[in-house]
Amino acid sequence: MKPSNAINQYLKEQASLDLLRFITCGSVDDGKSTLIGRMLYESQMIFDDQVASLKNDSQKHGTQGEDIDFALLVDGLSAEREQGITIDVAYRFFSSSKRKFIVADTPGHEQYTRNMATGASTADLAILLIDARHGIVTQTKRHSFIVSLLGIKNIVLAINKMDLVNYDEKIFRKIENEYKSFSQNLKFQNVQSIPISALKGDNVYQQSKLMKWFKEKTLFHFLETVKIKSQNSLNFIFPVQQVNRPHLNFRGYSGTVASGNVKLGEEIITIPSQQKAKIKEIYIGEKSIKSASFKDSITLTLNKEIDISRGDVLCKKDSLIETADQFNINMIWMAEEKCFAGRSYIAKTHNISTSIKILEIKKLYNVNTLKHQPSKELQLNDVAEVTISLNKNIPYKDYQDNKFLGSMILVDPLTNRTMGAGMINFALRRAQNLHLQSLSINKELREKINGHKGQVLWLTGLSGSGKSTIANALEKQLYAEGKKTYILDGDNIRHGLNRDLGFTDKDRVENIRRVAEVAKLMCDAGLIVITAFISPFRSEREMARSLFQKKEFQEIYISTPLKIVEKRDPKGLYKKARKGQIPNFTGINSPYEKPLNPELELDTSKSSISESVKKLLKIIS
Numbered sequence: 001m002k003p004s005n006a007i008n009q010y011l012k013e014q015a016s017l018d019l020l021r022f023i024t025c026g027s028v029d030d031g032k033s034t035l036i037g038r039m040l041y042e043s044q045m046i047f048d049d050q051v052a053s054l055k056n057d058s059q060k061h062g063t064q065g066e067d068i069d070f071a072l073l074v075d076g077l078s079a080e081r082e083q084g085i086t087i088d089v090a091y092r093f094f095s096s097s098k099r100k101f102i103v104a105d106t107p108g109h110e111q112y113t114r115n116m117a118t119g120a121s122t123a124d125l126a127i128l129l130i131d132a133r134h135g136i137v138t139q140t141k142r143h144s145f146i147v148s149l150l151g152i153k154n155i156v157l158a159i160n161k162m163d164l165v166n167y168d169e170k171i172f173r174k175i176e177n178e179y180k181s182f183s184q185n186l187k188f189q190n191v192q193s194i195p196i197s198a199l200k201g202d203n204v205y206q207q208s209k210l211m212k213w214f215k216e217k218t219l220f221h222f223l224e225t226v227k228i229k230s231q232n233s234l235n236f237i238f239p240v241q242q243v244n245r246p247h248l249n250f251r252g253y254s255g256t257v258a259s260g261n262v263k264l265g266e267e268i269i270t271i272p273s274q275q276k277a278k279i280k281e282i283y284i285g286e287k288s289i290k291s292a293s294f295k296d297s298i299t300l301t302l303n304k305e306i307d308i309s310r311g312d313v314l315c316k317k318d319s320l321i322e323t324a325d326q327f328n329i330n331m332i333w334m335a336e337e338k339c340f341a342g343r344s345y346i347a348k349t350h351n352i353s354t355s356i357k358i359l360e361i362k363k364l365y366n367v368n369t370l371k372h373q374p375s376k377e378l379q380l381n382d383v384a385e386v387t388i389s390l391n392k393n394i395p396y397k398d399y400q401d402n403k404f405l406g407s408m409i410l411v412d413p414l415t416n417r418t419m420g421a422g423m424i425n426f427a428l429r430r431a432q433n434l435h436l437q438s439l440s441i442n443k444e445l446r447e448k449i450n451g452h453k454g455q456v457l458w459l460t461g462l463s464g465s466g467k468s469t470i471a472n473a474l475e476k477q478l479y480a481e482g483k484k485t486y487i488l489d490g491d492n493i494r495h496g497l498n499r500d501l502g503f504t505d506k507d508r509v510e511n512i513r514r515v516a517e518v519a520k521l522m523c524d525a526g527l528i529v530i531t532a533f534i535s536p537f538r539s540e541r542e543m544a545r546s547l548f549q550k551k552e553f554q555e556i557y558i559s560t561p562l563k564i565v566e567k568r569d570p571k572g573l574y575k576k577a578r579k580g581q582i583p584n585f586t587g588i589n590s591p592y593e594k595p596l597n598p599e600l601e602l603d604t605s606k607s608s609i610s611e612s613v614k615k616l617l618k619i620i621s
Helices: 003-016 032-042 048-061 078-083 110-120 138-149 169-185 219-225 429-433 443-450 467-480 505-524 538-546 562-568 573-578 609-619
Strands: 019-026 090-095 100-105 125-131 154-160 190-195 237-239 242-244 252-256 261-263 267-271 276-284 287-289 291-293 297-302 313-315 322-333 344-349 352-366 371-373 383-396 407-411 418-427 455-460 485-489 528-532 553-558 600-602
Touching (some): 019 032, 019 110, 032 090, 032 100, 100 110, 110 138, 110 322, 125 138, 138 169, 138 322, 154 169, 154 219, 169 190, 190 219, 237 252, 261 276, 276 291, 344 418, 344 538, 383 418, 455 467, 455 505, 455 538, 467 485, 467 609, 485 505, 505 528, 505 538, 600 609
Parallel strands (some): 019 100, 019 125, 125 154, 154 190, 455 553, 485 528, 553 600
Antiparallel strands (some): 090 100, 237 313, 242 252, 261 291, 267 276, 276 297, 322 383, 344 352, 344 407, 352 371, 352 383, 407 418
């Protein structure tokens, strides 16, 4: 056979193999990177020059004396090589004659839990390494819980470093039994225990001659043969990523099959519009095919034109998808900034982006003990059960049923940074029972009788900057002109509606959430609403803005400098804060986040109250 034909035959055989995605996880120094390096080495997936380089690197950075340090094949970051730990998630590809593999080497340190969760999110199986000398440790439990939370059903309990405990079967069985007892409360379908030495190669590829008491499959043989339940056997679900219209005579719907399969001529239903049509054509690229299945990236055409947009879902009548806008979810918090109930973000779920609000933090999981506890906030790497509200209905599936339709990420609307990852447990029933009541007298009619548009002027700035003084003077002028107005002032609101709130970050978030909702109702009544609140956090001010139509909400930054307002100190608050008598005082021991793009900026150390009012009157529509 010619070499070119041999290569073609090899590529054809490789293309026909199924793919197993798995992760390695466990505590620091349990041997995750060494195990993957050993697999790559023994599967002959590295070239001779890489082997030579590895041997050279092992002499410089290795921890195994004269032997090859296989961990260096995976620990690519210089910081990892210097510290001997894994920080980032490293992905590697290798294959055998029976299967292709993509493995993610995930960090062991607790502070990199979010990295570990990222690697687990796409995996079908997890290899959980345990140091035979130490047994089950805190990180073992932590990673097991997160792996279960992310829907991984198959676990390989690789009890490593058996060479350091003289290949003792009693130690292996003790750890195996302890883990099986611990994992009974997790959602695993199969836990396979295998004693190994990643460094020496025992039971990785070849059966260990030093552990003849273990008669089951080696680790690699198990990975080659383990059966993973595929969503290919489930009902057809196809979230639309793009409406494809290259010219007037073609309208296709592109995306990736989230489960099941579809054939030409089959009837589908669109969600949420509930319209029916039949599959006319199926394309992979420009190639026409007769059927498509799970994970295929395709373009569909239908036998008639119906209204379908990005984010809609196509399915068969036997796999109907529900929609909702409020959910109970499990969430892994991935940001340095804390999360509080009432905060708003952008949720991205399958092909939909929408505003999301944290309604309630129901419980915080202790991922080391599998118990839960109450909490008012989430910090980096916390895992919690929360309830959320979206600003529109979305097609969904429970995460355990379909990862694609049941998962979401939370994004900061200002910085576009990922803040958290969520897994839908179920929709809240109240979301399906609540409907907006249609009223005869609407906002337009109220504005007509008032003679002006309803709108909100949101004054923000430090205590003593002049917010309340400007708001009062502005209302007097508007009243004299016959305008319908109302002032929502920070101190006044805290004597009534928000008297139950303190000044912690969580309470400040809830304070602004309530005020924004009240301002929205007043704006709907056709009033000119003037708010005077410190409102120190950008995210809460952006949340307030998101409740209103364009030009209904205007942010006014009273930018009077701290040294000026502290000198004024009309209530003596700054003096008390400097003495430590007032905790969480904005500008002193609690931050104030300046507006980035306010509609108007006023500095009362440079402009008089009357001048400030004149500037405000100019922007009122």
